[in-house]
Amino acid sequence: MNTAMISFNKSSVLALAKNGKRFDGRKLDEYRGPIEIESSISKSAEGSVKVTMGDTVVIAGVKLSLEKPYSDTPDQGGLMINAELSPLSSSRYEPGPPQMPAIELARVTDRGIRESHVIDTKKLCIEKGEKAWFVIVDIISVNDAGNLFDAAGLAVMAALRNTTFPKVDDEGKVNYKEHTDEALPIAKDTLSITIRRVGKNLIVDPTVEEEDASDARLTVSSESDGVISAMQKGGEGTMTIEEVMKAVDLALDKANFLRGKLK
Amino acid sequence: MSNIVVENRDIVIPGDLLAEGMDYIPGDFTFREDEKIFSKILGMVSVSGRVLKVTALSGPYAPKIGDKIIAKVTDVLMSGWRVNTNTAYTAVLNVRDATTRFVRKGEDLTGILDIGDFLVCKISNVTSQNLIDVTMKEPGLKKVEGGRIMKINCNKVPRVIGKKASMIQLIKEATGVEITVGQNGLVWLRGSADGELKAQQVVRMIEQRAHESGLTGKVSKFLGVAHKPVTPTPTPTPTPAPVPKAEPVVEGGEQ
Numbered sequence: 001m002n003t004a005m006i007s008f009n010k011s012s013v014l015a016l017a018k019n020g021k022r023f024d025g026r027k028l029d030e031y032r033g034p035i036e037i038e039s040s041i042s043k044s045a046e047g048s049v050k051v052t053m054g055d056t057v058v059i060a061g062v063k064l065s066l067e068k069p070y071s072d073t074p075d076q077g078g079l080m081i082n083a084e085l086s087p088l089s090s091s092r093y094e095p096g097p098p099q100m101p102a103i104e105l106a107r108v109t110d111r112g113i114r115e116s117h118v119i120d121t122k123k124l125c126i127e128k129g130e131k132a133w134f135v136i137v138d139i140i141s142v143n144d145a146g147n148l149f150d151a152a153g154l155a156v157m158a159a160l161r162n163t164t165f166p167k168v169d170d171e172g173k174v175n176y177k178e179h180t181d182e183a184l185p186i187a188k189d190t191l192s193i194t195i196r197r198v199g200k201n202l203i204v205d206p207t208v209e210e211e212d213a214s215d216a217r218l219t220v221s222s223e224s225d226g227v228i229s230a231m232q233k234g235g236e237g238t239m240t241i242e243e244v245m246k247a248v249d250l251a252l253d254k255a256n257f258l259r260g261k262l263k
Numbered sequence: 264m265s266n267i268v269v270e271n272r273d274i275v276i277p278g279d280l281l282a283e284g285m286d287y288i289p290g291d292f293t294f295r296e297d298e299k300i301f302s303k304i305l306g307m308v309s310v311s312g313r314v315l316k317v318t319a320l321s322g323p324y325a326p327k328i329g330d331k332i333i334a335k336v337t338d339v340l341m342s343g344w345r346v347n348t349n350t351a352y353t354a355v356l357n358v359r360d361a362t363t364r365f366v367r368k369g370e371d372l373t374g375i376l377d378i379g380d381f382l383v384c385k386i387s388n389v390t391s392q393n394l395i396d397v398t399m400k401e402p403g404l405k406k407v408e409g410g411r412i413m414k415i416n417c418n419k420v421p422r423v424i425g426k427k428a429s430m431i432q433l434i435k436e437a438t439g440v441e442i443t444v445g446q447n448g449l450v451w452l453r454g455s456a457d458g459e460l461k462a463q464q465v466v467r468m469i470e471q472r473a474h475e476s477g478l479t480g481k482v483s484k485f486l487g488v489a490h491k492p493v494t495p496t497p498t499p500t501p502t503p504a505p506v507p508k509a510e511p512v513v514e515g516g517e518q
Binding site for chain 2: 008009012015016019021023024025
């Protein structure tokens with residue numbers, strides 16, 4: 001996506017927002033189609049998916065490794081989520097160490113899943129204080145056409161659901177070439193939905209143009225019963241309490257919509 | 264003794280032999296080595312008389328003198344602007360090619376064009392070093408104001424314009440949107456909010472289905488207007504738009 005054009009189109013996006021309209025003609029609470037999840041796309045990962053949301057494409061892969069547990073949680077395994085915004089996916093990203101957007105994407109996605117205890121980390125422990133499974137998830141953007149937050153959240157949840165344990169031989173070495181049927185101990189489906197404010201409207205699933213025109217965003221991670229596990233506010237604009245309440249309601253509703261795609 | 268190897272509308276790849284002998288003349292995107300003519304790019308052959316040329320099917324925009332393009336101002340210079348032309352090379356727009364009014368020495372040029380502004384301009388010169396000059400001193404060349412800008416594959420530009428601007432005329436009439444297509448693949452749409460959106464969808468559709476024949480018919484169907492048959496009736500508009508029933512896959516077009 002050409003960055004230059006977007007800054008030009010910003011004024012058009014804001015002019016349309018005054019009439020409650022969106023740049024690409026969608027309703028305020030409408031997602032782009034098609035939303036697709038393609039599972040097991042990688043042979044070397046324990047679980048992997050490719051998520052398509054309109055023109056946005058994200059892949060996520062899960063690796064499992066046997067490590068020594070942290071000393072403050074000797075009876076638990078662990079979860080690590082990393083994100084990489086590939087320079088191929090947008091003209092805005094550069095190769096090299098992760099920049100702010102990649103770090104925020106990883107942390108927001110991680111927090112939602114960690115704080116709602118999606119994975120029962122105690123079940124990942126094999127020998128207390130000695131050996132436990134650590135779950136490492138990598139998110140890679142393939143095409144950034146906006147709304148990487150929702151796509152990444154959906155991809156991570158789908159990748160975790162797609163994961164099976166590798167075989168462990170008698171000496172305790174992991175054989176990554178063969179997999180068991182045992183899935184990760186996943187307790188719930190937590191998805192994060194990002195609500196953007198463009199003008200005075202609260203919208204879901206923004207395109208890059210809308211992301212540029214928006215001054216505030218709120219990411220809400222929620223479980224299927226409506227329990228909110230994490231929130232993240234971004235952008236320099238402020239939101240009123242009414243807006244936050246509206247955004248949360250919208251996010252819970254849309255999380256249920258996306259959860260339907262996960263099945 | 265000359266011998267042509269390819270036929271009209273053949274698809275060729277770089278290095279493909281097109282003809283042998285000196286009776287044929289190499290045109291666009293072809294070159295002569297010894298007495299043979301080869302293709303420089305992936306594209307479609309078109310034979311017109313003794314001239315062999317290849318129409319590009321992919322690849323970036325190559326600046327040509329006389330092309331109307333949409334460019335973006337990236338820097339303000341001492342006596343002009345540096346503009347991004349959507350190619351690997353930037354172009355320079357001199358003050359005297361930008362405005363007819365008198366500009367004092369040392370005047371703030373951002374009052375005329377500022378960084379981030381888009382402009383419709385014409386390539387006035389390209390050197391062998393790919394230094395490009397653009398000008399706005401012609402009717403219809405101006406700063407882009409309002410509306411929206413989209414980017415398409417520059418090789419599909421002739422299809423978006425259509426034969427004798429028939430496609431553009433069709434979209435204009437159906438949506439009421441003013442459309443300016445730059446040869447470098449940038450398209451400027453300005454009109455009502457709904458019209459702009461519809462026009463953008465149509466242009467995107469043409470870009471994706473450029474290889475199909477009878478595209479004008481499909482576009483009129485999408486726009487919900489009657490597909491005008493081939494009747495060369497004189498129209499009051501400056502560009503009469505006889506809509507051909509079956510167009511060739513790729514054709515040169517100009518706006």
